[in-house]
Amino acid sequence: MQQETTQRKLTWTAVNTLVLIYAFVPVVWIISLSLKDSASLNDGNFLPVSPSWASYQQIFDNPDFTRALINSIGICLIATFVAIIFGTMAAYAIARLDFPGKRTIVALSLLIAMFPQIALVTPLFKIETALGLFDTWLGLIIPYITFALPLAIYTLSAFFREIPWELEKAAKMDGATPYQAFRQVITPLAMPGVFTTAILVFISCWNDFLFAISLTSTSASRTVPAAMAYFTGATTFEKPTGPIAAAAVIITIPIVIFVLLFQRRIVAGLTSGAVKG
Amino acid sequence: MAEIVLDNVVKRYPDGALAVDNFNLEIADGEFIILVGPSGCGKSTTLNMVAGLEDITQGRLLIDGDVVNDKAPKDRDIAMVFQSYALYPHMTVGENMGFPLKLAGVDKGTIAKKVGEAAEMLELTQHLDRRPSNLSGGQRQRVAMGRAIVRSPKAFLMDEPLSNLDAKLRVQMRTQVSRIQKNLGTTTIYVTHDQTEAMTLGDRVVVMRGGVVQQVGSPTELYEHPTNLFVAGFIGSPSMNFLPGRLEGGGRITTSLGDATLPDELRQALDKAASSSQDVIVGIRPEHFEDARLVPEAKGGARFNVPIDIVEAMGSDIYAYFTVRGEGAHSADLDDLAADAGNDMHGGDGTSVTARLDPAARTRQGQEAELWYDTSQLQIFDAKTGDNLLEGVTRAKTGSENAPT
Ligand SMILES: Nc1ncnc2c1ncn2[C@@H]1O[C@H](COP(=O)(O)OP(=O)(O)OP(=O)(O)O)[C@@H](O)[C@H]1O
Numbered sequence: 005m006q007q008e009t010t011q012r013k014l015t016w017t018a019v020n021t022l023v024l025i026y027a028f029v030p031v032v033w034i035i036s037l038s039l040k041d042s043a044s045l046n047d048g049n050f051l052p053v054s055p056s057w058a059s060y061q062q063i064f065d066n067p068d069f070t071r072a073l074i075n076s077i078g079i080c081l082i083a084t085f086v087a088i089i090f091g092t093m094a095a096y097a098i099a100r101l102d103f104p105g106k107r108t109i110v111a112l113s114l115l116i117a118m119f120p121q122i123a124l125v126t127p128l129f130k131i132e133t134a135l136g137l138f139d140t141w142l143g144l145i146i147p148y149i150t151f152a153l154p155l156a157i158y159t160l161s162a163f164f165r166e167i168p169w170e171l172e173k174a175a176k177m178d179g180a181t182p183y184q185a186f187r188q189v190i191t192p193l194a195m196p197g198v199f200t201t202a203i204l205v206f207i208s209c210w211n212d213f214l215f216a217i218s219l220t221s222t223s224a225s226r227t228v229p230a231a232m233a234y235f236t237g238a239t240t241f242e243k244p245t246g247p248i249a250a251a252a253v254i255i256t257i258p259i260v261i262f263v264l265l266f267q268r269r270i271v272a273g274l275t276s277g278a279v280k281g
Numbered sequence: 282m283a284e285i286v287l288d289n290v291v292k293r294y295p296d297g298a299l300a301v302d303n304f305n306l307e308i309a310d311g312e313f314i315i316l317v318g319p320s321g322c323g324k325s326t327t328l329n330m331v332a333g334l335e336d337i338t339q340g341r342l343l344i345d346g347d348v349v350n351d352k353a354p355k356d357r358d359i360a361m362v363f364q365s366y367a368l369y370p371h372m373t374v375g376e377n378m379g380f381p382l383k384l385a386g387v388d389k390g391t392i393a394k395k396v397g398e399a400a401e402m403l404e405l406t407q408h409l410d411r412r413p414s415n416l417s418g419g420q421r422q423r424v425a426m427g428r429a430i431v432r433s434p435k436a437f438l439m440d441e442p443l444s445n446l447d448a449k450l451r452v453q454m455r456t457q458v459s460r461i462q463k464n465l466g467t468t469t470i471y472v473t474h475d476q477t478e479a480m481t482l483g484d485r486v487v488v489m490r491g492g493v494v495q496q497v498g499s500p501t502e503l504y505e506h507p508t509n510l511f512v513a514g515f516i517g518s519p520s521m522n523f524l525p526g527r528l529e530g531g532g533r534i535t536t537s538l539g540d541a542t543l544p545d546e547l548r549q550a551l552d553k554a555a556s557s558s559q560d561v562i563v564g565i566r567p568e569h570f571e572d573a574r575l576v577p578e579a580k581g582g583a584r585f586n587v588p589i590d591i592v593e594a595m596g597s598d599i600y601a602y603f604t605v606r607g608e609g610a611h612s613a614d615l616d617d618l619a620a621d622a623g624n625d626m627h628g629g630d631g632t633s634v635t636a637r638l639d640p641a642a643r644t645r646q647g648q649e650a651e652l653w654y655d656t657s658q659l660q661i662f663d664a665k666t667g668d669n670l671l672e673g674v675t676r677a678k679t680g681s682e683n684a685p686t
């Protein structure tokens with residue numbers, strides 16, 4: 005028995021290490037590239053011989069990049085916020101209420117999620133230029149919300165279904181109005197779900213390249229993934245590998261912060277102890 | 282504290298299911314009412330209608346003389362204890378108990394004081410800062426009670442509040458519930474499945490079946506004067522034994538236990554009841570059997586010989602189980618009861634009978650014994666309708682308890 009568990013532990017450790025190595029090699033490589041100077045960029049070493057911050061300096065001196073960073077943060081936060089607000093309300097209704105057309109709503113939102121985004125680029129471009137939304141924050145926020153909502157509704161309604169129905173009845177009996185019951189009993193319990201969904205939605209907006217590149221034309225609303233495509237080297241013949249790597253590292257940081265910040269809120273089993281059995 | 286009146290209350294769910302039909306009950310201020318019945322008979326539905334969690338399809342619900350059919354739960358000032366406790370997991374015990382007061386806009390000092398008092402009554406004082414998930418089942422149950430108590434509502438509604446506790450804790454909590462209710466004098470409606478809770482807690486018991494009230498009365502009334510086969514079989518544990526029988530002229534009755542002569546008061550009552558048919562179902566409670574040797578010859582009753590299948594000596598009583606030959610008693614009421622008890626399989630031939638005997642009885646497993654039963658305590662039901670033909674009869678108190686030992 006004892007031996008079996010040690011062996012099992014060893015096996016798991018080996019498997020985990022393998023997976024971690026597989027996942028981390030590209031990350032370390034990018035970091036390493038971002039720290040190399042242009043001379044040693046192609047020297048074939050996995051780790052930089054003489055690390056330098058030159059690439060980072062270069063991108064932060066580039067007003068296009070700093071502006072793009074602000075755009076990215078602003079656009080993604082707003083899109084996430086709005087999607088979560090509407091997603092929460094829709095998911096609550098879907099999980100808790102019986103109303104005509106409920107299935108249709110769920111089916112429609114799934115349909116939107118499955119729709120190939122590339123097919124929408126040209127029509128969206130035409131619509132946005134006609135409406136004057138092209139190359140504005142709003143021009144990106146709207147499609148982001150559209151594609152984030154199905155994700156949000158789906159994840160959130162699964163979380164809402166987990167919350168015991170009786171808690172709401174109990175709140176009603178304790179004298180709560182429907183809004184008070186939602187606000188003071190359901191929302192706190194749904195928080196882990198809301199945060200999880202927020203992380204997923206934020207990441208999906210943050211990583212978008214397709215809409216960012218096709219619905220923007222200047223640094224007024226261009227987000228980082230798109231801005232990176234416009235990086236230029238010191239000379240026309242030089243590839244901007246170092247700055248691109250540095251930018252890639254930089255845009256990973258907010259996501260890591262976002263996840264770490266909210267992860268503590270995602271306490272598994274928060275509803276335990278509410279009802280028995 | 283309040284008087285609650287249900288006036289012809291009907292509940293039909295949107296899917297067409299008739300859950301409660303024509304429910305009439307007047308609950309006096311401070312009364313403790315028990316709702317019992319098999320699963321799915323509409324107990325929770327009735328309770329939820331009083332609470333305001335379910336709409337009333339037809340009829341009126343009055344609290345203190347006001348029709349409250351259309352009032353939201355929060356405007357009825359009624360507290361409810363749920364079977365699953367339904368504690369708020371993100372709040373501490375103290376916050377859980379204080380939640381109704383907080384919603385009512387009571388100031389912090391008063392909340393703390395009232396929660397403190399309730400916690401004291403329920404022995405929860407040292408747990409006030411803990412979360413429900415860290416409490417034992419019994420403690421959670423008490424928190425749920427505390428949440429109901431703190432705001433001194435007009436009435437308590439409890440839906441099988443003790444059914445998730447283990448047997449021992451259930452006994453403890455039962456007495457506690459009873460004590461709290463007596464102390465506060467709050468009108469209470471209590472739903473239960475449990476025989477003992479039904480018999481010991483309530484002032485009056487309402488027996489329901491398929492959404493229809495069968496009988497309302499004090500526990501003793503229901504036990505001694507059940508209105509029909511269903512109530513007779515449902516109330517009492519171990520339950521009443523039923524045997525098909527035939528009324529012969531002159532107060533004689535034939536069952537698979539043999540012939541017996543009915544006492545005069547029963548015979549007269551039967552004559553008055555004027556049942557159309559001679560076929561009846563005879564009900565005998567287990568305690569109305571006795572070892573024939575312990576009963577003096579002069580005492581009337583009837584005797585029979587039967588091989589005993591199983592003997593269980595409980596110390597204070599002996600339970601003897603035996604099987605009598607012949608077709609068992611059949612009626613819709615009894616089939617319902619059997620289905621609820623989970624033994625709706627008509628296995629084997631003959632009817633199994635339970636007798637509760639005096640510990641001095643000398644019955645042995647597998648041996649033939651002569652048993653006696655008290656004919657003055659027989660219940661006789663119409664075999665077709667299931668109605669008790671002897672409902673109003675006052676009987677001579679000659680149970681086997683008085684038998685010499
Ligand atoms: N939401 C609902 N929609 C339709 N029918 C329902 C609904 N809730 C209950 N019923 C039906 O109403 C009847 C009474 O249900 P109820 O929950 O009141 O039973 P109960 O007496 O509390 O049973 P139990 O002892 O199992 O809790 C049942 O036949 C049930 O199927």
Ligand SMILES: [Mg+2]
Nearest residue numbers: 324325326440
């Ligand atoms: Mg129920």
